[in-house]
Amino acid sequence: MHSKQAIPDFEARLAKVQDVWRDNRSLKQATIGQYLYWIRRFYHYCMAEALSPDEQLTQVGVNIFAQWYARQRQVDTECTCEGAQSALRAWAFGLSALGVKVPPWQAKVDGIFQPEPQLQSFAEHLRQHRGNPEGTIRKKLAHIRYFLAFIGTRHRSLQDLLLTDVDAFLMACRERYARTTTADIGGSLRRYLRFLFVTGQVSSDIASFVVTPVIHRYEQPLRALPWTDVLRILESIDRRTPIGLRDYTLLLLMSSYGLGAGEVIRLTLDDIDWRAATLRVVRPKTGVAFVLPLLPALARAMVSYLKHGRPRRTPTRHVFLSMRAPHYPLSASSAIRHMLVGYARTAGVTAAYLGSHVLRHTHACRQMELETSSKVISDILGHRSPESLSAYLRIDTQHLRQLPLPVPK
Known part of the structure; x- marks a missing residue:
């Protein structure tokens, strides 16, 4: 471990990992510089303590290093742990992509969820x-x-x-x-x-x-946006960056098909049939799969994202990933909600509700305004009965003014 060859080998490995990061288009050069600082500090700490850098590359090992570093420098432990964790987890991902065997970052629990x-x-x-x-x-x-x-x-x-x-x-x-x-x-x-x-x-x-609050049907404000506001939100996304390409494709997918967050974040590369121009979607609650036509605009956005936005080396075949190593799939609807709220703010769009389900409601309302068959809308949204569409009904005041109602005398 302490041979003269150790440091040159380490630097060569470091250069290869940087190539992985750049190939994945997920890190800016300034961020890479910060990561290199922590990785070198971690390496020299392991050398001084006669520890294996690869074996210590776990969440527990990095926390021990960060706490040691904070004591030595007399700096804030929480901030130190956060910076070290981000950098060294990205380092572990890069090594794994190069074929280096590294220990699991966290202890894994096999099987389905087991409560107490x-x-x-x-x-x-x-x-x-x-x-x-x-x-x-x-x-x-x-x-x-x-x-x-x-x-x-x-x-x-x-x-x-x-x-x-x-x-x-x-x-x-x-x-x-x-x-x-x-x-x-x-x-x-x-x-x-x-x-x-x-x-x-x-x-x-x-x-x-057991008495609980009574929630009257339809008492909540409609969770839908005017279609023009959806277009403004999509146009506000900077598609010159990998994150922008991902977010634009994801939000376009939800607004075009009325898909929920759970359906979108479960999509994998295997669900896209480019020859047949179809998209396979699985209902998260029932596990039922259905097939949708891959619309041309969405196909172009997907191709652009996969070519220029999605990280190339990933541990999963999910379509939409975190842009931070180790690039796991988006795991919760809250990520999409934060995404939507941020772009709505950029576009100057305000609404009483901007949750991850708003694009689904907007899609349903728009399809009803276009007089699409209720059976078709229900099938796309995954409703068991077309009667469920009543939740999306709203009054269109512009059309209401055109109705020939009798004038009372």
Whole structure:
């Protein structure tokens, strides 16, 4: 490790990793300079401590290095850890792309999500009998953990649970969360209490007495934008950068087909059939796949992104990736929401709601205005019944003025 050949070998490897970063078009030169600083400090730290730089290249190993560095320089530990983690994770990705065997950055847990023993049977019930996807199961279990922690502060067990405890919990939720969230938590709790009673874990059935906020249908403002605002948002995206190419293609895809965030972030390169000009999409909740025609404008945007925007060396075949190493797929709708809000601000577009679902609602409203068949719209949106389209209805005041209504005398 301490041979004279070690440093030249390290510098040669460093040059090759920089080529990987540049090939992936994901890092600016200034960022590469910052990364090189941390990588060299890490390498010399490992040499001084007689450690293997490759073996220490894990989240735990880098944290130990960052804490040591912060003590030596008497600087902020949190900022030091953040900078070192970003740089050395990108270093680990570059080495892996070159064929160097590096340890997993984090310990991996195989298999499907496994909750604590107390909630395993309920999770299996949701999975097997309710048909809930893993994301929904995680959300419901989070609600139940919150409830169990609450009754724990009241020194109450599930066996001697009272309805007043449930009411107090929901009142606490209402003070902390929006009405829709409180209603969602209440629904999870009602399901859990009924499960406990049916399986004989509690003797009283109080599920039916759980009262949650009433959310009237269509009481929320319509989550849709005028189509002209969507065009302004798309035009505001700088497609001269890899990030701009990715974001433009993703938002164009959502607005053109009315796809949700969960459908878009699951797309892989294998879902694109260039010969047939089709796009295969999988519903995240049901796992049902369907095929859409690959529209010419979208095909051109996709080709441009794949050629000039998407990182070339990645650990996944997902289409839309983080531009930061190790370039994992976008994992949550929040990333798309932040993306949409930022470009809307640039375009000067304001709205009461700018969540990741707004383009789906906008697409549905636009198709209805174009008098597209309700069956076609429902099939594209994945609705079981065309009646679900009623959620997207809105009053078009311009068309309303043209209706020949009788004038009262």
